Amino acid sequence: MNNSEKCFQQAKLSIPGGVNSPVRSFSSVKRNPLFIDSAKGAYVFDIDGNEYIDYVGSWGPMILGHNHPKIQEAVINATNKGLSFGAPTKPEITMAELIKKHISSIDKVRMVNSGTEATMSAIRLARGYTGKSKIIKFEGCYHGHVDSLLVKAGSGALTFGKPSSAGIPDDTTKDTLVCQFNDIKSVEQAIKNNENEIAALIIEPVAGNMNCILPKDNFLKKIRELCNLNKIILIFDEVMTGFRVNYKSAQGYYDVQPDLTCLGKIIGGGLPAAAFGGKSEIMDMLAPNGPVYQAGTLSGNPIAMAAGTACLQTLMNEKNFKDLDHKSKSLTSGLLTVANDYKVPFKTSQIGGMFGLFFTNQESISTFKDVNQCNQEHFLKFFNEMLDQGIYLAPSSFEAGFISLAHTQDLIEQTINASETAFKEIAKVI
Known part of the structure; x- marks a missing residue:
């Protein structure tokens, strides 16, 4: 990630915090941000040539996938x-x-x-x-x-x-x-x-x-x-x-x-x-x-x-939204299964092409107070482990995730498989 690092240092000389929207800074996940060069379908590519399965989707707009x-x-x-x-x-x-x-x-x-x-x-x-x-x-x-x-x-x-x-x-x-x-x-x-x-x-x-x-x-x-x-x-x-x-x-x-x-x-x-x-x-x-x-x-x-x-x-057709709902359910249920296997306190939510991940043993997450009681350190480790394996999630535990029509079942399975390493690392510190 050398090129991203160089760009971030350069950006900080001219742009407050080096970013034009605060959450992009990655400071809450204790690393420097990726600088993206291009995107296609369910992938984004950084300026160092690394590819990532993208669950940020430009914070929501890319429901068809990138560069449709x-x-x-x-x-x-x-x-x-x-x-x-x-x-x-x-x-x-x-x-x-x-x-x-x-x-x-x-x-x-x-x-x-x-x-x-x-x-x-x-x-x-x-x-x-x-x-x-x-x-x-x-x-x-x-x-x-x-x-x-x-x-x-x-x-x-x-x-x-x-x-x-x-x-x-x-x-x-x-x-x-x-x-x-x-x-x-x-x-x-x-x-x-x-x-x-x-x-x-x-x-x-x-x-x-x-x-x-x-x-x-x-x-x-x-x-x-x-x-x-x-x-x-x-x-x-x-x-x-x-x-x-x-x-x-x-x-x-x-x-x-x-x-x-x-x-x-x-x-x-x-x-x-x-x-x-x-x-x-x-x-x-x-x-x-x-x-x-x-x-x-x-x-x-x-x-x-x-x-x-x-x-x-x-x-705009109902079939596309059923597809999005099925994909987000498949992703969240798969992640939940792996978390349970490693006995990591973890909950999920989803609706349509939108989902949430919570590191907690609370029975339900329905209020701001509930979210604040989630384990931030577990999220931090999860985010970084997933990013290192090419899975790009929102760099904040207070952000929803997004799935697109371009995400295939194979990519979802790849994401779930990658989570095993992340949950395994979290389990070591519980």
């Missing part, structure tokens, strides 16, 4: 016409109609460039629509680096032990209420204590930024009922789960319709694209129709729209 020929062709054809116009284009309509077709809660949708933009804009819209200020989020959930949402945030913020960020004035977060994921009583109490003041509740329907935590006991349906009773806008942050866990997204899987939905990752096919959408009466509050301002120079970029459209059109 249909996406590649769509991008090339789009670039022949130009890169950006700052004006309306037909591909924006095609993307909007595709989203509406598969997500019934969305009448109208606006394109943006990142998940952070989508959540930020959805919250502003909810506040403008309701005339109220306070919002509810959940401990351990991450909705981008929006000032008002970096309170008990998940993902990279958890990895570095900083659930809140410096540089955010107290007044910015005073209207953010933090509840516990999978704890409906905490939501009821927050609403009771702030009657008629809450504009919106934002939630990842499957938490993917404190690892992969599924909702339980009709949690989402109970939240929907509470929001209806109290005139609170329910926002589903499906930047990660959108078209990842089901062809109708998590809201289709759990049969719960939010008022607003935030999408990203997969709808860009690997390029920067995101969106937020919902019922017409709410979305029409946006400028130029209404008083809620939101704008973006590169929103609806034609290249990103071409990539995302090709991705969705290729992905």
Whole structure:
């Protein structure tokens, strides 16, 4: 990994921490990051020529596998016409109609460039629509680096032990209420204590930024009922789960319709694209129709729209999602079997093409507190042993894993076989 090491030292001279997103630094797994040169299918290749079976998938977008020929062709054809116009284009309509077709809660949708933009804009819209200020989020959930949402945030913020960020004035977060994921009583109490003041509740329907935590006991349906009773806008942050866990997204899987939905990752096919959408009466509050301002120079970029459209059109059939679900079940059950063989405390979770790995003997993992009680040293050893064998997992125990249609059963078996060495090493220190 000499070339990766050299690049990292060079990068640190010009880029803070040597990376453009904190979790890429690998500091939580006590090694320096890989610098990736190329990718194809289920593999990524670093600049030293090493190949890895990839379960990061660019943090979610690569559901078809890397460099899929249909996406590649769509991008090339789009670039022949130009890169950006700052004006309306037909591909924006095609993307909007595709989203509406598969997500019934969305009448109208606006394109943006990142998940952070989508959540930020959805919250502003909810506040403008309701005339109220306070919002509810959940401990351990991450909705981008929006000032008002970096309170008990998940993902990279958890990895570095900083659930809140410096540089955010107290007044910015005073209207953010933090509840516990999978704890409906905490939501009821927050609403009771702030009657008629809450504009919106934002939630990842499957938490993917404190690892992969599924909702339980009709949690989402109970939240929907509470929001209806109290005139609170329910926002589903499906930047990660959108078209990842089901062809109708998590809201289709759990049969719960939010008022607003935030999408990203997969709808860009690997390029920067995101969106937020919902019922017409709410979305029409946006400028130029209404008083809620939101704008973006590169929103609806034609290249990103071409990539995302090709991705969705290729992905969208129920058979593909059954295949993804089968693959993630095969992977997690195989890893669990090996862990049990070596008597390593270990649990897994999965839904569609998304999975979680937890080093713990707890019976279930359903809250932020449960995740925090997992054994970080065991994860550290597992990650490094697997990487050394060519298996590329997320470099944080607070991140979900992703599988693609390009992962074959042979690659999954290869991953499970590699885990035997990792679990064997962990067993030595238990």
